[in-house]
Amino acid sequence: MAEQVKVEEVSDAMYRLIKDSMGQKKWKATDLTKAVLELFGDRCDKTLAKSAIRELIESGKCIYTYFGGSFIEIPHREGAQN
Amino acid sequence: MAEEKRKTPKLDELEKGAWPSFVKEIKSAAEKNPMANDLLGQLERSYEEKIGHWKHGGIVGVLGYGGGVIGRYSDLPEEFPNVSHFHTIRINQPAGWFYTSDVLRKLCDIWERHGSGLTNMHGSTGDMIFLGTKTDELEPTFSELTELGFDLGGSGSDVRTPSCCCGKARCEWACYDTMALTYFLTMHYQDELHRPAFPYKWKFKMSGCPNDCVASVARADMSIIGTWRDDIQIDKKAVTEYAESGLNIQRDVVGNCPSKCMEWDGKELKIDNKACVKCMHCINAMPKALAPGKDRGACILIGAKAPIVEGALLSSVLVPFIKLEPPYNELIDLVDKIHEVWSENGKNRERVGEFIQRVGMGNFLEAIGVEPVPEMVAHPRENPYVFYEEYFEEDDEGSGEQEEDK
Numbered sequence A: 001m002a003e004q005v006k007v008e009e010v011s012d013a014m015y016r017l018i019k020d021s022m023g024q025k026k027w028k029a030t031d032l033t034k035a036v037l038e039l040f041g042d043r044c045d046k047t048l049a050k051s052a053i054r055e056l057i058e059s060g061k062c063i064y065t066y067f068g069g070s071f072i073e074i075p076h077r078e079g080a081q082n
Numbered sequence B: 001m002a003e004e005k006r007k008t009p010k011l012d013e014l015e016k017g018a019w020p021s022f023v024k025e026i027k028s029a030a031e032k033n034p035m036a037n038d039l040l041g042q043l044e045r046s047y048e049e050k051i052g053h054w055k056h057g058g059i060v061g062v063l064g065y066g067g068g069v070i071g072r073y074s075d076l077p078e079e080f081p082n083v084s085h086f087h088t089i090r091i092n093q094p095a096g097w098f099y100t101s102d103v104l105r106k107l108c109d110i111w112e113r114h115g116s117g118l119t120n121m122h123g124s125t126g127d128m129i130f131l132g133t134k135t136d137e138l139e140p141t142f143s144e145l146t147e148l149g150f151d152l153g154g155s156g157s158d159v160r161t162p163s164c165c166c167g168k169a170r171c172e173w174a175c176y177d178t179m180a181l182t183y184f185l186t187m188h189y190q191d192e193l194h195r196p197a198f199p200y201k202w203k204f205k206m207s208g209c210p211n212d213c214v215a216s217v218a219r220a221d222m223s224i225i226g227t228w229r230d231d232i233q234i235d236k237k238a239v240t241e242y243a244e245s246g247l248n249i250q251r252d253v254v255g256n257c258p259s260k261c262m263e264w265d266g267k268e269l270k271i272d273n274k275a276c277v278k279c280m281h282c283i284n285a286m287p288k289a290l291a292p293g294k295d296r297g298a299c300i301l302i303g304a305k306a307p308i309v310e311g312a313l314l315s316s317v318l319v320p321f322i323k324l325e326p327p328y329n330e331l332i333d334l335v336d337k338i339h340e341v342w343s344e345n346g347k348n349r350e351r352v353g354e355f356i357q358r359v360g361m362g363n364f365l366e367a368i369g370v371e372p373v374p375e376m377v378a379h380p381r382e383n384p385y386v387f388y389e390e391y392f393e394e395d396d397e398g399s400g401e402q403e404e405d406k
């Protein structure tokens, strides 16, 4: 089996996906997981993707938001607060 | 300087009458809390204009968690500045809702320090609901709650706070230990409870017997309802006592048995247990004489929901009988498999019941590796869309031969 990528690499890849599509697409945890599994192939699995999401949130780089469903986004000032 | 009391002629009407009034309670909180005072003002405005003035959702929460806080803002912040933010916090209740009065006082003190002081005990999710605070107060509230031994509950697309009836703690009809299972599931699914990773919400609700006191059959994505598979226990002497004390057993017990599996000849009560559907009616009617059997466990049902994105669904049988004892491995394997299939294939905001309707029960069962059984048929003439491969194969071979014959 191929050697796994590091958790930071996976969370960085997730961060880029979120950043590059800000304003156009909202990412759910499941979508991010599917995207990194595709990107890294057998060097990543669901457990690693889960740890990467946790890292992304606990580092403060991303936050959970709720707009009908739960999403993972880069912190910003929201419309409702204005 | 004390805030001027909001004038509330319309809300005042709701204080009249002999029943409890939420207006009275908010007014009492408004004596010392400006948030409660502005809440009255905004609510009065909504009653005048017949529109709500709240904006929901957003990005509020405590660090690391994706659930437990529901963001709410006023759309009239200049007029009602004290409720410009009015976020709700859900706090994971103890299984069965047992508290000491000392803990309740401490919880209320925390909330008076950090929020409106208004609570909802309990919300329909089962959690304790703390109503109304500002974004800056979320972390301090959370920190005091954790110090007291409490944690936030679920919200959003996560495992919602599991809840249960009081089960064996108070009720002799409990067919399994609902509180133990609720505690176990809450701890086992901590990650899924705090970090939303599903297409939509997932609710576990545990009832100890088919009376289903937490209404899990109507509300939970997975309803775990206690049942038994041997015979109803009958205390003949107590049956006679009921008859002698005037209970019309023929009319009120036997006559209301939905599967017509009881007989009463004026002396002896007989039950054809194979035909009993475990509705609990006879046991509820003669609690001193009848009781669930001794071989107890639970039935697992799947797919209930209230109408939100789509219409309401009741849950339907997935596992007719399971012994529910620690370490609950069989249950966890099943739940994990369902989560995997639903997360992989569910659409955004699609509850598992809707997902099953979309893909078909047969395909769902195949994906989670559960064999179809007759108990899954919810009502007569239902087509569950299950195709038995052995019949297919026979058919295919048959038609092949015919082709060759031609």
Ligand code: SF4
Pocket (backbone or CB within 6 Å): B165, B166, B167, B171, B172, B173, B174, B175, B207, B208, B209, B210, B211, B212, B213, B214
């Ligand atoms: S659901 Fe059954 S076991 Fe639970 S409290 Fe109600 S009657 Fe008792």
Ligand code: SF4
Pocket (backbone or CB within 6 Å): B256, B257, B258, B259, B260, B261, B262, B271, B275, B276, B277, B278, B279, B280, B281, B282, B283
């Ligand atoms: S539990 Fe319900 S179905 Fe079973 S014998 Fe009693 S009344 Fe009939």
